[in-house]
Structure formats: structure tokens, C-alpha cells
Amino acid sequence: MNKNKILANVENGKISPVFALKQLRGEDEHRNHACKEQLWELDPIKELNQLVGLDNVKQLVTEVTAFLSIQKRRKEEGLIAEPVVMHMIFKGNPGTGKTTVARIFGKIFKHLNFLEKGHLVEVERADLVGEYIGHTAQRTKEKINESLGGILFIDEAYSLARGGEKDFGKEAIDTLVKAMEDKKDEFILILAGYSYQMNNFLNTNPGLKSRFPIHLNFDDYSVANLMEIADMMLKNRQYKMSSKAKIKLFKMLKQKEQQDFYNFANARLVRNIIEKAIRLQAVRLVNKKTITKEELLTINEIDIKDE
Template sequence: MVSKSQKEIKSNDTQKEDDETLEDIMAELYNLVGLKNVKKLVKEIIAFIEIQEKRKKNNLLTEPIVLHMIFRGNPGTGKTTVARILGRIFKKIGVLEKGHLVEIERADLVGEYIGHTALKVKRQVKKALGGILFIDEAYSLARGGEKDFGKEAIDALVKSMEDNKDKLILILAGYEKEMDIFLRTNPGLKSRFPIHIDFKDYTIEELIEIAKIMAKSREYKLSNKAIKKLETILKNKNYEYNSGNARLVRNIIEKAIRKQAVRLQKRKYVTREDLLLLRAEDIGGDDKY
């Protein structure tokens, strides 16, 4: 049962989305650090949709608007964030009715007995109608032996794409190499996803900028020495496969805020500047993030 306060929060969120303009949402997208290729492609998609509508009004031939997508990239590269923004954009330009994002994984789709998988897929598709169904680590659906129901889930998803082509956008996401292998094992699947977006790992400079933005959004700021220490940590982590990208930065900043709290708690007098500043001693300390 949804409480009154939960209903009010949901209503306020809906009102906020209704009040925002397409320009507001695009500004949010462009303010994201990096992702130049993503921003360029989103701009192309919006232009394509708008021009197809104008051609339709002028009785000219139009191309079908198929917006199912493949997102390829490591964790923390902005895939889910971009998917949420796309949903809001598509709602504003009339492609989707609701524009919400339903994020799921293999366990939400693959059943344990005959008939169970189709039921689970139907349930998730129903929740996503009018918005985007986002499947993370989608290649995991193709794993398993003969008794695995992953293939059945893929077949059910393909059918749902056809049955709800004007009500649903499906985004399959995951690591670049694994997604490429996944699509090669099912050639018919690849042709149904005309839009492929690669989410590249962030550079050290971009990660530092993300850290500053994260700290600022929480009303903190990093000292120069803290930035230098963070840069050293990120350079060491950068040699590791799947280092976490922005997710790693978020973990470091959140841990720094906790460490700062412990440090300041011991002091008798604490100034506003003390409360704002994250120092080098608050950054790092161990390798677990």
C-alpha cells in the first residue's frame, strides 16, 4: 500500500517533469561530463524524429521510427543516466507516453519452469509500456545450458517489441565485447536494434571534474591537495579493467564525507569552511570502494 507521503512525492516528481521543457532536459544532458558521441547521437535522433513528423504532414515518404538501442560500455560510464534522460526527451517530443525507465536484469526475466519466463517477461513489459525497458548485462540471457530459459526470454522480448512497437523502447546494455558476442550469436536480434551507442571510459581529467560536481551537489568542495590525492588514486585504478569510472568516484567522495565527519566530530569548534572542505586526509585510506 502506498502511503500519502509517497503519493505526494510521486505527484511532485510528475509535476516537475511536466513543468520542464525539452531545452531543460537537453541542458541536463549537455552538462554531463564527457559523452560527446552520445550527445551528438541524441541530437541526431531528435532531429530525425522532428523532420520525419514534418515530412508526414507534407505527405512525403517517411522512415520508420525504430528507437531500440544497444548501449555498450563498462560500469559507471553513464548508460543508465543517459537512458533516463532519453525517456524524458522522448516523452517531451511525443514518442513515448510516459517516458519512465524500468531497469531490470536476467533474474527479472528468466523463469525456473516452463511458462514462467513468458509470464515474467510479460510482467516487465507491462510495467515499461509508455517508456523504456532497460536490461543491464543483457548478454547473460544467452548464457546457460539446454535447460536454461534465457533463449525463451529473448524470444519473448522480440515478440513484445513487435507487439508494442509504438509503446515501448528496449535498451540492451552491457560490456562492449560481451554485447558484440551476444549479438553475433543471434543475428536476427541485431537487426532489430538500429541504434548502437558506445560509452567510453572517462579520462582522469573527466573523473576529477565529476568528483568536483558530486562534491558541489552535496555542498562540499575538494581542497587542492585532496584533488591531487584523488588523481593519484584514479591513475592507479585506471590500469585495472573495469575500474568503476564515475561509480568509483562516487564511492570515494561518499567515503570522504564520512571520514570528514569522523575527523570533525573530534573537534570542539567547527567552522562553516571546515564543514564544506574535504581534505587530502579524507580521501582514500584503503583500496576498498
């Protein structure tokens, strides 16, 4: 009930002034709570801190925030300020949060007034490498221009160097290197991929490695981390697991860890299992004549199945 309706009800004698005052206070509290929730959603640093693990990434944000603030103060005092270059290398297995963090970084750097837009342009080799001389440079420049004011994120970046000297991927690398210098204040370039391949890739161009002052390693998630991620995914969708469902998921993840230790810790695996569980729960409930709220909320053991 809005304010005008509450006041009208007082005038018509439908409710007492005391009761009306309580309703108005409750409405104000609701409005204030909604505003606080909205501010929470708009704060990208809080969004980052909600992610499971990634302590080194969160520490970097603390350092960068302090660094940008101090450089601004030094300029105001007429002191020499350090050049601010934020190009980055992300190393880690698929599903360890690299793309998610890149997207949040865009919001954070916009929040800090370092980036004008803070958007993320995500590309791979096929988006940059053309079919003839000059075509690759043109396509790469287009993606760079698209990312100005934000972040250009190249996943599996090492694939740009897989064809050797005569491959058009080298043309993309050279174009990127030039843009990193010419437009260093206008966008952030993030190259991502497996650790070993990324290390080899950075040695393909003498000027490449030195242009990335920030290198972040994305460690694999433990089973405990993945269970926490599963709980968070369900909570965000207003679901929860029964105790037996949690035990089954834990055993399933442990088994997968033992089967493929080096390629196991993947949050995408958990997301796929959870999304399938939600679908299976729906199939299980849809034909029931009566469904309780608790049943709608709960994912049971039978709903937890492999991808």
C-alpha cells in the same frame, strides 16, 4: 517577506514606499530566478549535457531530436515518413554511465512526445527467466507491459543466452523479439553490457541484431574525466576539495589506472571515494566546539581515502 506584509508595513509607516518597491522588485527577481531554475531542472537535454564526456551520446540526441521533428513535418505535408524505431544497444564497462543515460533518455523521449511516460524499468536475467516452460514468457511479458510508455533496460543482457538452446533465457529473448515488433511504438528496449559479450549475444538470434538501429559505445573515463566528475559530485552537495585533496585523489586514481587499466574507468569508484570523504569529514568535525562555514564546505587531504 511576502507582498501583503510589505504593503502592510508601508501602511503602518514601518517602511518607506521606496524601500517597499525595492523589496517587491527583489522578491519578483527571486521568483523569476526560481522559475528559471525549475525549468532548467525539467529540461532533460540540459541534464544530459551536464554529464562529463559522452559526446557520442549527446550527438545522438541532437540527431534523434532533428529526425523526429522532420518526420513530423513530412507527415504534415503528406510525404512518406520514415518509421521511428528507437531500440538500442549500450556497450561499455560498468560505471560508464549506461543506466544514467537510459534514465535521462526516458525523460528526453517523453519531452519529444515519443514516449507517453518516459519511466525506466531496469531488469536483469533473474527478473525475466523463470523455472519452467512458459514461466519465462509470462515474466518477460509482465516486464514489457510494465515498461509500456517508457524504457525497458536490461543490464548484462548477454546473460540471457549463457545457457544455450535449452536454457529458459532463450524464451525470454524470443518474447522480447516479438514485443519489439508488435509494440515497437509503445516502448524502447535497451540492452546493455560489456562490448565483447554483447557482440556475441546479438549473434544468438537471427532477428535480434537487425531490430536495434542504434548502437552506442560508452568509453571508459580518463583520470581527468573522473576528477571532473568528483568536482561535480561535490559541487552538487555544496562541498569542495582543497588543493592537497585534489592532488591526493588524482594520484590515487592514476595508481588504480596503472594497476587495472582495462577495468579501471569507473565513475562508481569516484562516487564511493567522495561519499566516504564526506563521512570522514563529518567525523573529523563533529566534536569541534566551533566550526566555520569554510570547514563545513571543504574536503581535506586527510578525508580522501580508498574505498
